[in-house]
Amino acid sequence: MTARVLVVDDLEPNVKLLEAKLRAEYFDVIGAYSGQEAIELAKNEKPDIVLLDVMMPGMDGFETCRQLKSDPDTMHIPVVMVTALDQQADRVAGLEAGADDFLTKPVEDLALFARVRSLTRLKMMTDELRARYATGKDLGVVGKLDTEVNPTEKRIFIIDDNEDQASRLKAAIGEDAQQIVHETDPEVALGRARSGDFDLILVNMSLEAMDPLRLCSSIRSFEETRLTPLLAVVRHGDTRKLVRALDIGVNDYVTRPVDKNELTARVMTQLRRKRYVDQLRSSFQVSLEMAVTDQLTGLYNRRYLASHLSAMFDRAFWTGRPLAIMVLDIDHFKVINDTHGHDVGDRVLKEFADRIANSIRGIDLACRYGGEEFLIAMPDTDLAFASVVAERLRAEIAEDKFTLNNGRDELGVTVSIGLASTEHGLEDDSAQKLIKRADEALYEAKTGGRNRVINSAA
Template identity: 85%
Template sequence: MTARVLVVDDLEPNVKLLEAKLRAEYFDVLGAYSGQEAIDLAVKEKPDIILLDVMMPGMDGFEACRKLKANPETMHIPVVMVTALDQQADRVAGLEAGADDFLTKPVEDLALFARVRSLTRLKMMTDELRARYATGKDLGIVGKIDPDADTGETRVFLIDDNEDQATRLIAALGDDTYQVIHEADPEIALTRARAGEFDLILVNLSIEAMDPLRLCSTIRSFEETRLTPILAVVRHGDTRKLVRALDIGVNDYVTRPVDRNELTARVTTQLRRKRYVDQLRSSFQVSLEMAVTDQLTGLYNRRYLASHLSAMFDRAYWTGRPLAVMILDIDHFKDVNDKHGHDIGDLVLKEFADRISGAIRGIDLACRYGGEEFLVAMPDTDLSFASVVAERLRQEIAGSKFRFNNGRDELGVTVSIGIASTENGPEDDSAQKLIKRADEALYEAKNGGRNRVIQSAA
């Protein structure tokens, strides 16, 4: 996996050394020699990861990291502090500034490359979600994302067969901040992980009942936990196991003996990123729904119908089971808008759609076909049964008035319905021809006096 890496250090030899190591692993490398230059390059070049020195004149690495994480254009770029500082307080300060990791010079190459690859994979997934979010934002259908928003109680799943260490970890996390659920048996933990809807999974990489790397790999392979952050507890100096863990999808790690402040900082970082990714995914789902649904009625729109009806028709053709289509048109709807206004007209359309939804089955497809026209596709349905459903719906519409102004006013509405089925279609039948036959039947219902159901001719 290749990536674009921004190396930041005020000493050119340090930049050149890291650049040479990274280029040897086929990474694309950019160099910056101050905090401000790093910020400017990050905005302009959009690197996949930033290796940031702490001790720099003017703006130090902590301040540069805070500014990068505060900027919406760069907040998603992983930052790794690379410094000669080796005190625990310095590590915590870097993590609290928003850094994703803190590596101490001289950096071990194996650990550096594993961390760069791990964070780059995460960045690439986030980039795809950000691109989808940007499209939805440009269309005005999704709102602002706030990764610091309060999402309620946070559930942390601790997998550790060492009771003493588990007790210390639970105490370090704090009873008031997180709801910590502990499981000592790895086999049971796998089942609970899939069903628990946890916000973060904390795994001791020294458990004995199961290969801990196999445990992490299995958790990452489950659909339910594919995106749940995994934080590993690893013995200090066990670089080989740590590198393997990062390669198979562990998001972050903390070394034993565990420092409470560092653990809290790393958990906070992972949870903040999870909230950010969850909001991106949610906004994409909203964008997708908006793209295929009619905003006023909540039914599917014509764009969705164009692709989905063809699939329903093909299934009917291959299985030999009939597919019925009915097109419904509200009678004299222009008069409703002219006499009562478009606001009342919209209320009528929405309630009309709700009545359609309440009258059809879950397997049926209902959409707003255009204006006051609606279409319902009914798989495994012959013409006679579709006619029964249509007639029942016609009677319900005509017999129950539409109420508005908090029930003070009411309006009578009728509907004309045309029905067609694949039963009486030609040999070269198609989804579009099926719609056309239903539309012709609707036209006949309109010309015949409205408020009626007409079947298409054979």
């Protein structure tokens, strides 16, 4: 895996040394010699990760990191502090400033490269979500993200067969954690992790009942926990196991003996990142729904129909099971708009769509085809059954008046429906021809007096 790495150090030999090591591993490297230069390069060059020295004149590494993490344009870029400072207080200060890791020189190359690859994979996933969010924002279908992500809930799962150590981890995380679950049996833990809704999973890398690396790999492979942050608890100096853990998808680690402040800082970093990623995923889901659904009625729109109906038709062709199409048109809808106003017309459309949605099966596809016209695609349905459904829906629309003005007024509405099925299709039949036959049947229903169901001719 290659990545663009920004190396920041006020001493040129240090930059050149790291650059040589990283280039030997096929990373693209950019050098910066001050905090301010690093901030400008991060904005303009968009690196995948920043390796940041702490002791620099003017703006030190702590302040540089704080500014990078406070800017929406750079807050998602992982920052690793690589410094000669070796006090626990310095490590905690770096993590609290927003750093994703704090490595003390001399750093083992193997551990450094593993950390760079791990954080780069994370950023690539985040970049994809950010790109989708940007598209939704440009289209005006999603709002602004809350960049001041401060998680108030901590749903944490500890997997540790050492009861004493698990108790110490719970105490270190703090009493404000609203839900901390502990499991000693790794096999049981796998099931609980998969079914539970956790924000963070802590795994003891010294488990005896199961290979902890295999446990982490299994958790990462489940769809339900693929994006759940994993934090490993490893022995100090166990570089081999740490490197393997990072390579299989562990997000972060803490070494034993565990420092309370460091654990708290690393836990909060993972929780903040998860909240941020959850926001991006949620905004993408909203933008996707907005792109394929009609905003007024909540049914699918014509764009979605165009892409989905062809697949339904092909399935009907290959399986030999019939596909029925129902095209519905509200009778005299222009009169409703002209007499009662467009607000009332919109309410009629919305209630009409709700009645359609409540009358069809889960496998059926209902969409607003255009204006006051709707379409329902019914897989595995012959024309006889579709006729029964259409007649029932027509009768319900005609008999149950639409309520207006909070129930004070009522409005009678009727609908004309045209039906077609693949049962009557020729060898060169297609989804569009099927719609055309249903449309012709609808035209016959409207010219024949409206408020009726007509099947297409064979």
